[in-house]
Amino acid sequence: MIELVSQSRCISCHACVLACPQNVFDSVPHAPPVIARPDACQTCFLCELYCPADALYVSPLAHEHEVVDEQQLIAAGLLGSYARAMGWKRGHPGGTENDLTYRMFEEGLIQP
Amino acid sequence: MTAASDARTSSDTAPSANTFDADILVIGGGPAGVWAALTAATQGLQVVLTEKGFVGTGGATAAGNTTMIYAPPQSDLREAAIKRRWAQAHGLADLGWIERVVDEVHLRLNDLADWGYPFPVDDHGRSFLGSLRGPDYLRLMRRRLRKAGVRILDQSPALELLMADGAAAGASGINRVTKETWTVRAGAVVIATGGCAFLSNALGTNGLTGDGLLLAAEAGAVFSGMEFTAQYGIAPAFASVTKGIMYFWATFTDEAGNELPRTGDRQSAIARHLLSGPAYAVIDKASLRLQEGMRRGQPNMFLPFDRRGIDPFTQRFPVTLRSEGTVRGVGGLSIDRHCATNVPGLFAAGDAASREHLVGATSGGGGPNASWAMATGNFAGKAAAAFVTELGPSHRHRRTQAAGGIGLRPDGARDHALNLSELTEAVQNEMLPLDRNYFRTGPGLEASRERLNDLWRAARRGLTSSAQDIAKTRETVAMLATARWILAAAIERRESRGLHRRLDFPQTDPAQQRNLLAGGLDRVWARPAVTHAETPAPIHSREEALAS
Ligand SMILES: Cc1cc2nc3c(=O)[nH]c(=O)nc-3n(C[C@H](O)[C@H](O)[C@H](O)COP(=O)(O)OP(=O)(O)OC[C@H]3O[C@@H](n4cnc5c(N)ncnc54)[C@H](O)[C@@H]3O)c2cc1C
């Protein structure tokens, strides 16, 4: 579930407030949004893609909250790691041309 | 007209900034909804698309990625894909439908390529159109919708339909951010709200609570295939990611490290074991080439592992099964070949509709469902456009009436004992446990039905809502309603077939090779589709040719 809006990175663009499918965030005028409804988070990681500043961290734990440390996440390369793996940059899509999903169908084990 | 019903007519409300007139209202902005809206707008009609979350991140496709059935006309691939669908459908699919879905999807995937979706190129230099990344796909569609002039309402769940002389005539709802209500009057409505997974935390499904099914039922629509819903996705026990594809290369073990006996499919092997103890998986059968393919193809599969410091290719991790209900199950609104429900002006597409025509009694995950959403979105958009054109501009002057009941207009005084989290938990208690819903029994289903009928009666009488919790209230009762249609159909089908497993009737009974309809609100029913009108005739039949 969503655990972090980095106060140092966030540029208060409010993209995440609109883009979260579960309406987890509330806008705050001229300030980073707040995680107003943490328990509504569905652990879909999509807000990380829409954030232009790599300021959000979604813990993979779907049922419990965990305390995270921003510096540790940065050191472990985890802030913004989903967007980087996808090839999204500054909240904009990209990277589908590098999608190697087709390899999963090469062996003929799976046929849609 | 009584005072109560008078108060519900639209003429009482002065038009406001949040009242829109449109030709077509599409409810739900996943793949089915975006294609329906785009197709209708391309025919020159005014379209409003309303989405509970955000068009681009809402729904099951956005959070996952979807494998598609990509099969060019006249190719061996096409013939093989059609035969495979037919063979896996447990006798309940329709060949004409399979063919037209496959052919429609081929055209629409090529549209996406033309519009600039950057498809990857394989090692032989061929474009691979057999998979779409959800967030990229839906973002592209959002751009197309804007270009086509579709008005998008984000963060705007529909709460009830508007009716005019027995025909669907729009909907009203609320904006979750501003808490303002909105109303859209339209000549036709497309329900594209996806399925219902009972807040199981399966990836991308918590916004999928069966809302559109409830709205349609309040207008009198009926369902089909609701018993084929005992669908569960494999996920790491701690995580939401129910992406099943990696487990094709997994070894499953028990606590002691013994391999789980494999009779039946993967899910069933795990389900049986989870009844008594934890189960584990390791993805140890994937070649290095494939491992790289998975990582660079489906990055979200690895988020749970990378963020917990687990190497899934060498270290085993606990797994669980999360209900995907009607999402990767089958059942939904019963539709004819134009995606029309039995209610005039009301159409359905994607997971909100029964997918029996394409997949029969089996799960449509892994290609069919996303293909169905794309194809039926287009069919529904076209048919709704034709319906509105036939209606003519006079539809704008119809008197409309709100159709919503439970949670909006209680029969009695407010019951303070009713609480939304407890109601949700009560529904989940019947729908999520493996020993109730994966493995079903007649007495178990009947006991579930009794408990949920009691809840329904109480909620019908005394459940009220405020602007703060109105959306959540309707989600909760939509789950309750959906669970009751599932139970009614599951009780009625006294055999096992596909995604319906009855411990008391473990065999498939050839005499029950027919669809079951379900419906009703206060009085829920299920029965075989018998009359000619109820079982849409096959579009055309090549069954014998294929059987040979
Ligand atoms: C993890 C996972 C992986 C999958 N992988 C595959 C695959 O590889 N291949 C495949 O074929 N299928 C796959 N599926 C199934 C596929 O994702 C769905 O079939 C597809 O998303 C259906 O599209 P849809 O538009 O009908 O519904 P959805 O994509 O679920 O969209 C429905 C939309 O309606 C909105 N909505 C709901 N209620 C309301 C309301 N009251 N008012 C307004 N809007 C509302 C929701 O917010 C949502 O955005 C997968 C499903 C899951 C869960």
Ligand code: SF4
């Ligand atoms: S993970 Fe999904 S539900 Fe949770 S805050 Fe981010 S976008 Fe919203």
Ligand code: SF4
């Ligand atoms: S999207 Fe990122 S930068 Fe923008 S408000 Fe949200 S956290 Fe801040």
